[in-house]
Amino acid sequence: MNRDPILIASHLGKRFPLSRKQQKERRTESKYLEAVRDLSFELYQGEIFALLGPNGAGKTTTLRMLSGLISPSEGEITLLGEKITRKTDSVRSHIGFLTSELKLNNFFTPDYTFTFMGRLYGLNDETINNRKEELFNLFGVKDFAFTKIGELSTGMKQKVSLAVSLINNPDLIIFDEPTNGLDILASKAVENYLLKLKEDGKAIIISTHIFSLVEKLADKALIILNGAKAYEDSMANIEKEGGIEKVFFSVYQEEKA
Amino acid sequence: MNFKRVFAVFRKEMRRFLTDIRMLSALFLPGIIIFAFYMILGDVIDNLATSTTVDPTYSYKIAINEDGKDKGLENALLGYFALTEQADPEITYYPDAQLDEVNEQLKDQSLDVVVQLTFQGDDNNTLKDAKVFYNSSKAESENLYSIIIVALDSYKTYTVESTNLGETSALQQSVMSFVLPMITVSLLYSSVLSLCPEAIAGEKERGTLLSVLCTPITPTEFATGKLMALSLLAIISGSFNALCTILATPQIMGNVTMNLSFGGYLLYFLTVLSLLLLFVSAATLISALAKSTKEATSYLGPGVAVIMIAAIVPSIVDCSALPFAFIPFLNTCACMQMITAASFSLLYFGMAVLTNLVFTGIFIFLTAKAFRSERIMVG
Ligand SMILES: Nc1ncnc2c1ncn2[C@@H]1O[C@H](COP(=O)(O)OP(=O)(O)OP(=O)(O)O)[C@@H](O)[C@H]1O
Numbered sequence A: 001m002n003r004d005p006i007l008i009a010s011h012l013g014k015r016f017p018l019s020r021k022q023q024k025e026r027r028t029e030s031k032y033l034e035a036v037r038d039l040s041f042e043l044y045q046g047e048i049f050a051l052l053g054p055n056g057a058g059k060t061t062t063l064r065m066l067s068g069l070i071s072p073s074e075g076e077i078t079l080l081g082e083k084i085t086r087k088t089d090s091v092r093s094h095i096g097f098l099t100s101e102l103k104l105n106n107f108f109t110p111d112y113t114f115t116f117m118g119r120l121y122g123l124n125d126e127t128i129n130n131r132k133e134e135l136f137n138l139f140g141v142k143d144f145a146f147t148k149i150g151e152l153s154t155g156m157k158q159k160v161s162l163a164v165s166l167i168n169n170p171d172l173i174i175f176d177e178p179t180n181g182l183d184i185l186a187s188k189a190v191e192n193y194l195l196k197l198k199e200d201g202k203a204i205i206i207s208t209h210i211f212s213l214v215e216k217l218a219d220k221a222l223i224i225l226n227g228a229k230a231y232e233d234s235m236a237n238i239e240k241e242g243g244i245e246k247v248f249f250s251v252y253q254e255e256k257a
Numbered sequence B: 001m002n003f004k005r006v007f008a009v010f011r012k013e014m015r016r017f018l019t020d021i022r023m024l025s026a027l028f029l030p031g032i033i034i035f036a037f038y039m040i041l042g043d044v045i046d047n048l049a050t051s052t053t054v055d056p057t058y059s060y061k062i063a064i065n066e067d068g069k070d071k072g073l074e075n076a077l078l079g080y081f082a083l084t085e086q087a088d089p090e091i092t093y094y095p096d097a098q099l100d101e102v103n104e105q106l107k108d109q110s111l112d113v114v115v116q117l118t119f120q121g122d123d124n125n126t127l128k129d130a131k132v133f134y135n136s137s138k139a140e141s142e143n144l145y146s147i148i149i150v151a152l153d154s155y156k157t158y159t160v161e162s163t164n165l166g167e168t169s170a171l172q173q174s175v176m177s178f179v180l181p182m183i184t185v186s187l188l189y190s191s192v193l194s195l196c197p198e199a200i201a202g203e204k205e206r207g208t209l210l211s212v213l214c215t216p217i218t219p220t221e222f223a224t225g226k227l228m229a230l231s232l233l234a235i236i237s238g239s240f241n242a243l244c245t246i247l248a249t250p251q252i253m254g255n256v257t258m259n260l261s262f263g264g265y266l267l268y269f270l271t272v273l274s275l276l277l278l279f280v281s282a283a284t285l286i287s288a289l290a291k292s293t294k295e296a297t298s299y300l301g302p303g304v305a306v307i308m309i310a311a312i313v314p315s316i317v318d319c320s321a322l323p324f325a326f327i328p329f330l331n332t333c334a335c336m337q338m339i340t341a342a343s344f345s346l347l348y349f350g351m352a353v354l355t356n357l358v359f360t361g362i363f364i365f366l367t368a369k370a371f372r373s374e375r376i377m378v379g
């Protein structure tokens, strides 16, 4: 296996400019909100990386930068040796991104949505149909493949989103709270699939609030507080220190003090 | 630019709008309603016009040529009005040479009907032919005309030649050249209004835009695909609605056909087309800047009033001087008016269409810029 990191994030920072109104709402004088500060990490093939942090810590912002949806104000991201910016489309075809903010069009069926998104990745119809068969089976989308997405339950929609995010057989998989809204069966299916992807040598980043999920899946964990890295270590070491839950709270208390 | 991806967006958008009953009705119902409404209205107006009862105390003013004096027509008319308990008509006689002057009085409505009778035969008593002049812009004139036709019917041996001196067709033309652009323009705008906010701001609001922006498609490709689909949809629905209006408007103006040549229709269509592209690109830009469908609609909604007013301007202020051709939208309304009034200059027309296209280009450029902006698109 290639031991060069597949993803390098170096000194990432993201500042959101605040409008007058936002300044008032947030009761701040500052013209910017620093959502992420000086964040660096590396990710290798076949690795699952967990991003942990309280609400508003900057997890989603970090993942959005990694996906190329927004560009960092500082620092840079390299995927497979290529720099990720909002402008490069080539690098985005190696990424699969899933967050609850990404919605699918209620008006279409999962079947058509999958085909449409596949076309945006430049896949031909045969490849699209093969992937559809495989992923719809895996996540149990088959039963409602021809029901309009608007008529599906939250969990069913999440399953479709999962299938769609993996359409392009990505090398880097970024999942923001992937088991959100899923029942135990579907969560299990997602967990198993993530482990299979790991075996296939994909690099995976997940952000989650569920400690058990981190313990089951992750190889490394990073705790982010107020936009900055507060802790990073391998799960093996975390295990030695008494588990992720204990580590998380001690890091959190330390930061507060 | 990857055209496969552009085309994928285009196809998705067409599918979105053409398989949704709600969208379809928003796009095509205005034309159908206008058509049906005008048909019914046309009938009502027709009925009103023919059933107008004339005041029985009204005294009809008839001019008959001197040759026609004492040949029975007066008696027939006097008898008819007595029988129907209406006021006696005022009958005057004129020498044949003065026909033109008498007809002037008919035109300015101080006379209701002018009759010119020609006789032949030994006793000069056999009616050879009859000319009846009337003015359809006065209800009394039309009424009297039909009475006289019936009265003359008893002579049987002649041919009647009827002439309408009312200038209704010119009147209708000028009303048409005023009403038609206004309705066409507001219908076009309504098509665009039901398309763009939904397709652009709606995607943003519902978070479906983000899913698309995560794929390799570039913002410019996405904007191009959208604009293509929206323009085509707007063209289909806009032309349909405009056609309904063109076909239906003459109905309420009394069944006249529009005096437009094929070239006239073609020019009309081209102006409509350039205006449509202008509307689509402007509405797309505004929808891209708005955060939600509601916000976009609230920016674009008041435009209807502005547009209706601007559509009337060329019929009040003369906009036919060439510099006006460089004011987008107003130029098009002026063009439409000139075309329907059958007086247009090709130079003006060309400049107007060109101006619209240039502005469309500017809007498209700004739209692509907006789509590339992280702050506007990702929020
Ligand atoms: N577009 C934006 N404009 C201004 N501020 C923003 C924007 N997006 C995020 N923020 C702010 O950046 C900070 C980090 O937000 P982020 O969504 O990354 O948190 P998170 O760690 O994902 O939280 P959660 O666990 O609740 O999902 C928050 O204070 C948020 O209000």
Ligand SMILES: [Mg+2]
Pocket (backbone or CB within 6 Å): A059, A060, A061, A176
């Ligand atoms: Mg988040």
